[in-house]
Amino acid sequence: MNRLGGSLSWRLLLHVLASGQLSYSVHYELRHTQLPVLATLAGNVPPLGGKFNYLSFLNGLLQTLYYLLAVACDLRPLARLQQTRSFLLTTLVVPLALTVSATFWLLWTIDEELVFPYVLVGIYPWWLTYTLHTLVAVGAVLEICVAPHRYPSRRRGFTVLAVVLCSYLAWLQLVYHWTGIWIYPFLDIMNSPFRWVFFALVGSSACVFYLLGERLNCVLWGQL
Secondary structure, eight states: OOHHHHHHHHHHHHHHHHHHHHHHHHHHHHHHOOOOHHHHHTTSSOSSSGGGGOHHHHHHHHHHHHHHHHHHHHHSOOHHHHHHHHHHIIIIIHHHHHHHHHHHHHHHHHOHHHHSOGGGTTTSOHHHHHIIIIIHHHHHHHHHHHSOOOOOOHHHHHHHHHHHHHHHHHHHHHHHHHHSOOSSGGGGGSOHHHHHHHHHHHHHHHHHHHHHHHHHHHHHHOOO
């Protein structure tokens, strides 16, 4: 087998494994990690949106979609598919995966209860935590390392990322407005100015991770 064929085989194996693991993880979280009804009745979680409220779950869906698309590109390398894949990876997959992972583990380090309340013990298995908050970041970085990707202009890339982040922030605010409950309980212990500082830091981190991904891609593969 030639070098190109061997490289493609390894990428295909990586993408099949990643898409399978993430598909199962997203399915498991959706079907098997429901919070007790009492948690909703007690006002601990919002009574609408369910799992689709949480950025880690939404990011898991995004990552699953990406790896399924990557498998399709490996099997049928059409130019349009390759362009869509690179655009999705560079603008959303890399910055969001790294942002979700960094934010989760930073808050975990400060106080585990901030992101993993006691009510989740026995409901949310450890492997699911690591899949959706660690492996997604590892996979995103590996994707840049195993194949070159063409980055869009920074203006376009940042615009797409900003629209997605602002849309999610708007949803957080709407859920709180409608229910009086923050999706993430730790937001309730922050005053309004500090809460907005936190949102700004998360958004800024996503932009930094975008630039780091762009830089890594350039160092490994040159300016495409």
